[in-house]
Amino acid sequence: MKRKHWTLTPWFLIFAMAMLMMTMATYSYNKILCYIELGITVGAFTIVIVLSIRFQNYIKGIVKSTAEKIKGFNPEHLEKYKYPVAVSGKDGDILWCNARFRKVMCGGKSPEGESINAYLSGFDISKVCDSEGVDIACDGKEFTAFCVSAGDGIVCHFFENTYYKNIVREYHSTMPCVALISFDNAEDFFNDSDEAYSEIVASVETSLQKWAAEYNALYKRVGTNRYMIIFKDSDIDKMTAAKFPILKTIRSINANHLTATISVGLSRGEKLIKDSEMNARKALEMALGRGGDQVAIIKKDNTYEFFGGKVAAAEKASKVRMRVIANAISRVVADCDKVFIMGHKFSDLDCVGAAIGLQCIMEKSFKRYSKVVINRETSMAKQLIDYASERLEEEIFITPQEAERGVTPRTLLIVVDTHIEHSLESPQLYEKCRRVIVIDHHRKAVNYINNAL
Known part of the structure; x- marks a missing residue:
């Protein structure tokens, strides 16, 4: 039911009365025209009366249905409530409200016939009905609205909690940082x-x-x-x-x-x-x-x-610090049984080049079994991989699946040219290896590898 039905009904009655007066004035001039106008007037008046009666019955039916579903529902009792209450139809048109609703939510005006959605801060009554409540604002005040379906109607209760919400906001704004x-x-x-x-x-x-x-x-x-x-x-x-x-x-x-x-x-x-x-x-x-x-x-x-981050990062690592890091890596390598070197997905030249260089160091200086873990199909440095494979005595490249099968509790995984977990060539291999070293030149980003030695 639309608001226009509520507002236009009085105008129809006024219009019908005006037509009746014009009909009476026409009687002395033209009786036939008078009878025609009288018929039209009576018909229009009858239609308006019938529609009004049907609408009143509709409202009474909704209220009665609501009263049957809600124990103790009585408009006279709800009228005395200190918080706003409104009853609407299934379509959301307001059928009844108490005085508190008119005063607080409508500025003293009568809202019957309007959509209840206008008082729910844009929420649709059909979606919030029987929910745990929605937070709304009206005329600078804040409420929590609870809409409960009852028969053919919906009863909406509006509880003002501006004071408590201000306390919550103040609490969050004063939390220590x-x-x-x-x-x-x-x-x-x-x-x-x-x-x-x-x-x-x-x-x-x-x-x-x-x-x-x-x-x-x-x-x-x-x-x-x-x-x-x-x-x-x-x-x-x-x-x-x-x-x-x-x-x-x-x-x-x-x-x-x-x-x-x-x-x-x-x-x-x-x-x-x-x-x-x-x-x-x-x-x-x-x-x-x-x-x-x-x-x-x-x-x-x-x-x-x-x-x-506008100033270029200064190099703070002194020679002493670099020596300490190198010694720490040496101790970890000496304590492992094999070394896997892995870069990022879609490996490029600097990634593959760094991995090959480290593999040679592990193999020749530390005498450790070491392989470069790479996916040849997705790599963007295939020429470098083929070049290295042709000139090295042994094949140093293996697939991620082969590396996963060879992992032991003492296996060391060295990650190069990346420090982000989800960009690794094989996240599964990373998860299997207990010992991980990261060597990367990029700025530290979110979701970095946080368990590196």
Whole structure:
């Protein structure tokens, strides 16, 4: 039933009365015309009356059917309810509502005949009926609407909970978000005089303290060139909108052609500071792995969002560190019985070239059985593979299936030219190998291999 039926019925009655008066006026001039007009008027009036009676019976039938289905349903009782209640037909047209509904939801106007969907924030009554409730808003207030089918009608209850929803929003906006900050290239400034190094560190720390003070956040130095700031979740929205200007502020600190940079790992969505700090460590590791000078935000669902990264990543690995890494790899290789070297899907020249070079090192320097795991059919470096196969004494290439059959508890898998699990030539081989080493030059990305030695 449409709203126009409710609004047009009075106009039909007025029009019929006007026609009746015109008919009476015509009687003195032309009786035949008067009788014709009278017949038309009576017919129109009869049709309007019949339709109105049928519609009233329809409303009574819906209300009666609803009352039979709901124990204690009584319009007089519902009229006294302190929360809005409305009864609609199956098509969603409002048949009855209490005074509270008219006052709160309609501004005092009568809504009979309108669609209830207009008061459900666009939800369709047929889809939300008998559901667990839907959250709606009306005139700046928030409600949870429960729609229950009863006979041929639907009873809609609207419970205002603006106050409680504001509390929930405030709770989420004030959840602690731990940010761990690392002064990326502090060692580069350390090569200068102690005085210059101290000035740079002091400038970086002062900038971080001002950043924390801007949001009334807790600032603490947690180690050498390491800092922690605890923000509110609502503060992070402001920072992301501004794309973290702290990165630019730190980059403005420079000396002897060197520019200071920081990496920030930030956690969102955790209720406990302990969990937030743990995730912030992961995010900081991700930011550093991607080259530094950026903010990595980890969310509750373990997805990342990145900001910054405009300064080229500086090479921070010293010769001492490289020697330590080389010695660690040597010990792992010495303790294994065989080595499989694998790259990414659709392997290219640098991937296959790196794998061949490592295979030669494993075979000749460490005297270990080693093979390059590759899919010849999908590789984009077939010429290099054929060239190596022709000139090497032994065949060094095997298929992923052959490698999987040869895995032992002491097998070492070396992954080259990628660090993302789903891009491996054979994820199944990776899952079977307990010992994994990753050698890659790309920026660290999400879904990286996290169990490498």
